[in-house]
Amino acid sequence: MGVAALIAAGLCGCGAAEESAETPGLEARGTVLTTVKPTRQDLSNQISLSGTVTINPVFGIVSPADGELRYLDKKPSTVPAVRPKWVATVWDDNRDPRRVYIPKDSVLAGRLLDDRADVTKGMPIVSAKHSGYGIVAEIDSAQAYRVSGAVTDVRAQIKNGPGPFACEALGTIAALPAGTIPEPPPPPVATPAPGASGAPPVVQETAPQGETGGSDGSEATGMRLVCVPASGVKLINGASVTLQVVTEKAAKVMVLPVEAVAGVQGKGKVDIVGADQQRKTVDVVLGLTDGKVVQIKSGLKGDETIAVPGPDLPADKAGQGPTG
Numbered sequence: 001m002g003v004a005a006l007i008a009a010g011l012c013g014c015g016a017a018e019e020s021a022e023t024p025g026l027e028a029r030g031t032v033l034t035t036v037k038p039t040r041q042d043l044s045n046q047i048s049l050s051g052t053v054t055i056n057p058v059f060g061i062v063s064p065a066d067g068e069l070r071y072l073d074k075k076p077s078t079v080p081a082v083r084p085k086w087v088a089t090v091w092d093d094n095r096d097p098r099r100v101y102i103p104k105d106s107v108l109a110g111r112l113l114d115d116r117a118d119v120t121k122g123m124p125i126v127s128a129k130h131s132g133y134g135i136v137a138e139i140d141s142a143q144a145y146r147v148s149g150a151v152t153d154v155r156a157q158i159k160n161g162p163g164p165f166a167c168e169a170l171g172t173i174a175a176l177p178a179g180t181i182p183e184p185p186p187p188p189v190a191t192p193a194p195g196a197s198g199a200p201p202v203v204q205e206t207a208p209q210g211e212t213g214g215s216d217g218s219e220a221t222g223m224r225l226v227c228v229p230a231s232g233v234k235l236i237n238g239a240s241v242t243l244q245v246v247t248e249k250a251a252k253v254m255v256l257p258v259e260a261v262a263g264v265q266g267k268g269k270v271d272i273v274g275a276d277q278q279r280k281t282v283d284v285v286l287g288l289t290d291g292k293v294v295q296i297k298s299g300l301k302g303d304e305t306i307a308v309p310g311p312d313l314p315a316d317k318a319g320q321g322p323t324g
Contacts, residue, residue, distance in 0.1 A: 034307070034308040034309075035273050035305045035306060035307055035308060036256065036257060036260055036305075036306050036308055037303070037304070037305060037306065038254045038255065038256055038296060038300055038302045038303075038304065038306065039254070039255055040252050040253060040254055040255070040302075041252070041253070041255055041293070042249070042250070042251050042252065042253075043249070043250050043253055043255060043287075043288045043289075043290060043293070043295055044246050044248065044249045044250070044288065044290065045146065045246065045247045045248045045249075045288045045289070045290070046244060046245065046246050046247075046290060047143060047146055047147060047244075047245045047247065048242060048243070048244055048245075049137035049139065049143070049225060049242070049243040049245060050137060050138075050240070050241075050242060050243075051135045051136055051137030051138075051156070051225070051240075051241040051242070051243050052135070052136055052137075052238060052239070052240060052241060053133060053134075053135055053158070053235045053236060053237055053238060053239040053241060054133070054134055054135070054136045054237065054238075055132070055133060055134075055237050056129050056130060056131060056132070056134075057129070057130050057134040057135075057136045057226045058109050058127050058128070058129050058130075058176070058226075059127065059128060059129075059130065059170045059171035059172070059176075059224070059226040060112070060124035060126070060127050060128075060171045060172045060174055060176045061087075061100060061101075061102060061124065061125060061126045061127070061128055061171050061172070062121075062122050062123060062124050062125065062171070062172045062174070063090050063098075063100070063119040063120065063121055063122065063123045063124075063125050064090060064098040064100065064121065065090050065092055065095070065098045065121050066090075066092060066119065066120050066121050067090040067091050067092035067093075067097075067098070067118075067119065068090065068091045068092075068116055068117070068118055068119070069088060069089075069090055069113055069115065069116065069117050069118075069119045069125055070088060070089050070090075070091060070115060070116060071087065071088045071111060071115050071126075072086055072087055072088055072089065073087055073108060077107065077108075078107055079107070080104075080105050080106060080107055080131035081102060081103070081104055081105065081106060081107070082104065083104055084101040084102065084103055084104055085101060085102050085106075085108075086099050086100070086101055087100055087101065087102055087108050087126055088100040088125060088126060090119060090125075100125065100126065102126065102128040103128070103130075103170060105130060105131050105132065105228075106128040106129060106130045106131060106170075107128065107129050107131065108126060108127075108128060108129075109126075109127040109128050109129040110126065110127040110176075110178070111125075111126055112124050112125055112126060112127060112176060112177055113125055122172075122174075124172055124174050124176055124177075127176050128170075128171065130170060130226065130228060132228075133228075133229075133235040133237070134170070134226055134227065134228050135156055135167055135226070135227050135228070135229065135235075135241050135243065136224055136225070136226050137224060137225045137227075137241075137243050138222055138223070138224050139173055139222075139223040139224060139225060140223075141223075144173065144223055146247065147173050147225065147245060147247055151169040151225070151245055151246070151247055152246050152247065152248065152249060153166075153245075153246035154166070154167040154168070154169050154225075154227050154243055154244070154245050154246070155167065155243070155244045156227070156229060156241050156242070156243050156244075157241065157242045157244075158235075158239050158240070158241050159239065159240040159241065159242070161234075161236070161239060162233050162234060163241075164244070165229055165230065165233050166229070166230065167227035167228065167229045167243065168227055168228050168229075169225060169226070169227045170226045170227060170228060171226060173223050173224060173225050174223060175222055175223050225243065225245065227243070248288055250287065250288055250295060253287065253288070253295045253296075253297075254295065254296045254297075254300065254302055255293040255294060255295055255296065256270065256293060256294060256296055256306060257292065257293055257294075257308065258289065258291070258292065258293065258294050259308050259309050259310065260306045260307065260308045260309065260310045261284070261286065261294050261296075261310050262310040262311050262312070263284075263286055266285070266286060267283060267284075267285060267286065268283070268284050268285075268286045268294075268310075269281050269282065269283055269284065269310065269311050270282060270284055270296075270299075270300070270306050270307075270310055270311070271306065271307040271310060271311050272304045272305065272306060272307075273305045273306065273307050279307055279311075281311045282299055282300075283299055284296050284297075284298065284299030284300060285297040285298045285299055
């Protein structure tokens, strides 16, 4: 029995020693191996679009403010404007009236709303047609919100042709409903007065048509970006074009690699690594991204050590996902 007890004690000692020993060459479980620190750099939001050279492309003009829309032209001209042309006004009781213009080298293609309709800022209200060559890039719904801000810079490269060159963006990317241009009332018709052979003719007025009726308006479109290059660029109708679109720029902003951040737009999370190598998840506000780094608007001071990869966002519990 004494010999058996000694053997048992020896076996227990060996097992404890094996459990306490760490595997050579590996860090302790839970140790953060890859970390980064926030840096500062210039950043821009860039999107690549596929476009086509098009003759007389149609684009939209949006309301500059909330208010009541009043169209100006009763008989729109078919001659391209030699300078920006005033076509409507948006009236707001709390501020001065805001004029709506179509750009140079374009004509009014259609009214998208009724006269005296209530409009909101950014709503398409008229469509215009550029006279001559332009470049049109169709935009799908996945890209719409990335391009919805002000387009600050567009550069184009024609496949096997000129480029890259600057391309001036026209109007809005929003899809345009079918618009109308009111037809002018027909001229009055002169008819002889009844029973009077030598009497002067009686002029009969024809009832004018409604201001929002008419034909030959712009056709409905999908979301699209329309831009016009400088006059010196040789264009061929139907040629394929790649557009590089910059929608926003920021200088010397705090950034982190996208791998260190959980989230895409607006709000996100990062893991701060402390001196004890423990993670602490904090909320951050996100800004621009170029696909490699993402702007950190707030939530960090800039001297923290951040774990890579970032935290895992919790998955929805079974049966508790979105209900519609």
